Amino acid sequence: MDIVTPFQFSLVYNALSFTFATMGAATLFLWLSRSQVAPAYRTALTISGLVTAIAAYHYFRIFDSWTAAYQLKDGLITATGFAFNDAYRYVDWLLTVPLLLIELVLVMRLSAEETMSKSIRLGAAAALMIVLGYPGEIATDIPTRALWGTLSSIPFVYIVYELFSGLGRSIAQQPANAQGLVRKARLLTFASWGFYPIVYMAPYAGLKGGTVVTTIQIGYTIADIVAKAGLGILIFLIAVRKSAAEDPENTAITV
Amino acid sequence: MDIVTPFQFSLVYNALSFTFATMGAATLFLWLSRSQVAPAYRTALTISGLVTAIAAYHYFRIFDSWTAAYQLKDGLITATGFAFNDAYRYVDWLLTVPLLLIELVLVMRLSAEETMSKSIRLGAAAALMIVLGYPGEIATDIPTRALWGTLSSIPFVYIVYELFSGLGRSIAQQPANAQGLVRKARLLTFASWGFYPIVYMAPYAGLKGGTVVTTIQIGYTIADIVAKAGLGILIFLIAVRKSAAEDPENTAITV
Numbered sequence: 001m002d003i004v005t006p007f008q009f010s011l012v013y014n015a016l017s018f019t020f021a022t023m024g025a026a027t028l029f030l031w032l033s034r035s036q037v038a039p040a041y042r043t044a045l046t047i048s049g050l051v052t053a054i055a056a057y058h059y060f061r062i063f064d065s066w067t068a069a070y071q072l073k074d075g076l077i078t079a080t081g082f083a084f085n086d087a088y089r090y091v092d093w094l095l096t097v098p099l100l101l102i103e104l105v106l107v108m109r110l111s112a113e114e115t116m117s118k119s120i121r122l123g124a125a126a127a128l129m130i131v132l133g134y135p136g137e138i139a140t141d142i143p144t145r146a147l148w149g150t151l152s153s154i155p156f157v158y159i160v161y162e163l164f165s166g167l168g169r170s171i172a173q174q175p176a177n178a179q180g181l182v183r184k185a186r187l188l189t190f191a192s193w194g195f196y197p198i199v200y201m202a203p204y205a206g207l208k209g210g211t212v213v214t215t216i217q218i219g220y221t222i223a224d225i226v227a228k229a230g231l232g233i234l235i236f237l238i239a240v241r242k243s244a245a246e247d248p249e250n251t252a253i254t255v
Numbered sequence: 256m257d258i259v260t261p262f263q264f265s266l267v268y269n270a271l272s273f274t275f276a277t278m279g280a281a282t283l284f285l286w287l288s289r290s291q292v293a294p295a296y297r298t299a300l301t302i303s304g305l306v307t308a309i310a311a312y313h314y315f316r317i318f319d320s321w322t323a324a325y326q327l328k329d330g331l332i333t334a335t336g337f338a339f340n341d342a343y344r345y346v347d348w349l350l351t352v353p354l355l356l357i358e359l360v361l362v363m364r365l366s367a368e369e370t371m372s373k374s375i376r377l378g379a380a381a382a383l384m385i386v387l388g389y390p391g392e393i394a395t396d397i398p399t400r401a402l403w404g405t406l407s408s409i410p411f412v413y414i415v416y417e418l419f420s421g422l423g424r425s426i427a428q429q430p431a432n433a434q435g436l437v438r439k440a441r442l443l444t445f446a447s448w449g450f451y452p453i454v455y456m457a458p459y460a461g462l463k464g465g466t467v468v469t470t471i472q473i474g475y476t477i478a479d480i481v482a483k484a485g486l487g488i489l490i491f492l493i494a495v496r497k498s499a500a501e502d503p504e505n506t507a508i509t510v
Binding site: 017024025 | 286289294297298301302304305308309312313316336337338340342343346347349350
């Protein structure tokens with residue numbers, strides 16, 4: 001167990017608590033906002049809120065695991081002997097990452113067949129990406145980490161290809177007032193997902209001990225906030241604009 | 256760790272518990288009242304309730320941190336060695352202070368572009384104000400506290416300017432029965448936010464030890480209740496009056 005400094009302990013502690021609050025707030029916002037959009041977009045908001053709710057649960061668990069692993073007393077940090085559970089993030093991602101792609105597909109409102117086929121293909125690729133990344137995350141040597149990281153990046157490249165080719169064509173058919181936001185949502189997904197492998201590679205950079213633990217925890221936390229709560233807010237804005245474009249008479253639809 | 260007296264310990268302890276109850280109650284009131292106002296104002300109530308929900312969570316954590324830091328035994332207070340976590344207030348404000356300005360903008364029902372641009376500008380200034388304040392809050396010497404406090408007041412001055420110039424013009428376009436309340440909401444925001452820097456400066460006044468800890472905790476707690484639950488109630492009243500003004504036939508809209 002790598003020992004962190006009191007500053008690093010508090011930084012991760014506060015970041016985990018902040019993220020629990022953010023994910024919980026995003027969930028409530030997304031679910032309460034269901035009535036503000038046309039029925040066709042409510043499932044997209046339901047699922048966006050599910051993603052942040054699942055993340056809130058896991059951040060609560062990660063917070064508890066962090067405080068169980070270390071003790072800050074009289075300004076000193078000691079390891080309690082209980083291991084910090086890395087796996088929470090991966091079981092979270094296994095559930096939420098496929099759902100993130102599905103919420104993006106749903107808010108685009110493609111045909112029923114397209115929605116189904118894209119959800120299954122993208123969702124399966126996302127799950128495979130997470131499963132292949134985990135053995136590397138818990139590996140103690142860099143070559144093993146690099147091997148699984150590289151395997152995991154194959155489904156990631158496929159997802160990026162799908163987002164920019166297949167979904168790209170569908171973006172052109174979105175209403176004019178929502179096209180820019182849909183492009184932003186795609187870009188946010190691509191950029192925030194691209195941030196995870198950078199964090200994953202932190203140990204390659206020669207970081208050691210408490211510093212590498214802190215960098216990985218803070219890095220994944222920032223990426224999760226952007227990829228989940230940030231995307232959720234964009235999905236909400238897209239749903240509101242598309243609802244308004246499709247039914248300009250309906251005054252119930254408004255931010 | 257500054258030792259408080261048993262009276263000071265109980266005062267802060269009860270104030271924290273009171274505030275958790277107040278914030279929780281405000282949240283439920285605001286969310287249950289969504290159906291009482293026109294759809295255009297529901298997002299304002301959703302966000303007002305989010306602010307108090309996030310605050311309720313943090314008061315729960317602050318309460319736990321307070322009781323973990325001190326021990327009241329046989330009428331004597333001793334430090335347990337676990338530090339009281341000052342950061343909860345700042346991570347709370349980082350989330351809630353931008354949202355408070357956004358709820359004020361939303362209830363005014365400006366054009367979609369104005370709503371977006373004002374929310375982003377005011378929200379970013381508010382987040383910057385909090386981030387600049389924190390290094391001073393945890394500083395152990397007064398000059399460092401004063402430096403960061405001064406830096407933090409720059410975005411605060413900008414926010415006040417925006418509230419009274421930019422938003423001032425929009426107030427004149429509000430329905431007659433709501434103008435007075437919108438002015439009150441702006442004044443309440445200005446006055447309660449102005450109270451935080453006064454609390455922040457408590458150590459300058461030569462207060463020491465347990466007295467300064469107690470003054471800061473009670474001061475921030477009072478300011479939070481006014482700025483969050485108090486503003487939430489005003490936002491609700493404004494939303495009800497504007498809903499009634501815009502649709503006098505609708506008997507569903509009523510306090």
